[in-house]
Amino acid sequence: MPVRKRFGQHFLHDPGIIGRIINAVAPEPGQRIVEVGPGRGALTWGLLERAKHMDTIEIDRDLAQSLLADRRAHGGLKVHVENVLDTDFARLRGDGEPLRIVGNLPYNISTPLMFRLLDQRQAIADMHFMLQKEVVERMAAQAGGKEYGRLTVMLAAYAEVDDLFDVGPGAFHPRPKVWSAIVRLRPSLQPRFEIGSDKVLRAVVSAAFSHRRKTLRNGLKGLLSAADIEGCGIDSGVRPETLAPAQFGLLAARHHRNLAAPGAQSP
Helix, strand or coil: CCCCHHHCCCEECCHHHHHHHHHHHCCCCCCEEEEECCCCCCCHHHHHHHHCCEEEECCCHHHHHHHHHCHHHCCCEEEECCCHHHCCHHHHHCCCCCEEEEEECCHHHHHHHHHHHHHCHHHEEEEEEEEEHHHHHHHCCCCCCCCCCHHHHHHHCCEEEEEEEEECHHHEECCCCCCEEEEEEEECCCCCCCCCCHHHHHHHHHHHHHCCCCCHHHHCCCCCCHHHHHHCCCCCCCCHHHCCHHHHHHHHHHHHHHHHCCCCCCC
């Protein structure tokens, strides 16, 4: 079956890596496994063997039909032919157990999909994704490093992020130009630290990291004063990459309170 470049397809074929991913997910019978972008089924059959029943979401109709035609699919595999960015995961869960999401994600949808899933986290138990290594490094970065930034902080507000292991280009066909990595996200129903609101946190984090070399007092000018920043116990003269995610939460909560004060104007 030909590779569809428009879908960013790179098919996993290394048995050792496939087994390692399935062991990391560790599906059990009765759990609600949902695989995003199953492709040719490299992970599908191992996941299905353990879970007994599972859903897959595949945008490529030819690949979807090929999966359904495989004898291993009979009675246990349900294929949804749709764009995963349009999937209603709450509806997919229904009254059942929270979903466990697994997928090898193309670069062009990875970030929007993760945030869409976090918006529907009430329906989700955990997520295991294969992504470009550089994206996973940004997701799981520690404060102070060059990989640390907006993505790190925004994910940290609602999920624990674990960088599990790397996957080399040779595990795929066609061979990609970059390394990949497996990451686990465990969402929290409530924010993991004070944030004020999603909208306000996004505004503060975006402003701070849009000019990484600026100090907080300069990068957040128009949102928070130096006194506001210092009132959160944070030095207004430091750069944004030195702050832990929870400290950004404190700044967002302060901005949220300022907006709610009598006479304040919405941004």
